[in-house]
């Protein structure tokens with residue numbers, strides 16, 4: 542996704558732009574897939590109404606609410622829980638290339654596995670957007686199976702805006718996946734995306 546990272550101050554000076562805030566919520570986990578593959582961390586994303594993967598969050602009007610208050614409001618709408626978000630969870634602001642005049646603010650917050658489970662439960666029962674703007678929450682598989690399943694296949698799906706780049710950057714920065722595993726998964730996903738395209742129409 543083209544565009545460029547800008548500072549929070551620069552972003553907030555552009556009141557003629559649209560602003561959106563999204564967050565990566567994650568937790569440590571001791572769970573093991575099939576009783577043997579360590580999950581290590583749980584990362585939450587959502588399947589959106591448009592069939593694209595993205596993070597919880599949405600449009601915020603800085604002239605009416607702070608970025609964090611707006612994100613908190615969006616999380617209430619999309620997760621059914623007002624996850625407390627502060628500037629401590631702010632990560633970056635990205636001036637999108639297209640559509641024009643859209644700035645994408647990104648946040649990351651570590652929560653406990655119990656809190657994450659509570660969010661998954663609340664999202665179905667309390668979120669006003671559940672089944673509408675938000676088709677459902679999903680966890681991101683951070684492991685790679687011998688057949689390429691897991692993270693590579695997840696990364697071969699379609700993502701909204703720069704959310705795939707936000708995910709990769711966060712996995713790197715938070716050290717949720719080893720650099721080698723991440724590089725290999727990105728590589729495998731590229732191969733998969735190419736093969737899918739060459740299937741007979």
Ligand SMILES: O=c1[nH]cnc2c1ncn2[C@@H]1O[C@H](COP(=O)(O)OP(=O)(O)O)[C@@H](O)[C@H]1O
Nearest residue numbers: 561563595596597598599600645701702703704
């Ligand atoms: O997870 C994301 N990361 C980065 N940008 C996103 C993400 N989800 C949506 N966007 C971009 O931000 C815009 C507004 O986000 P969203 O669709 O969540 O608004 P809403 O929840 O207020 O309806 C979208 O049109 C899209 O361009």
Ligand SMILES: [Mn+2]
Nearest residue numbers: 598599600615
């Ligand atoms: Mn909204």
Ligand SMILES: [Mn+2]
Nearest residue numbers: 598599615619
């Ligand atoms: Mn929303």
Ligand SMILES: [Mn+2]
Nearest residue numbers: 597598599619
């Ligand atoms: Mn949204």
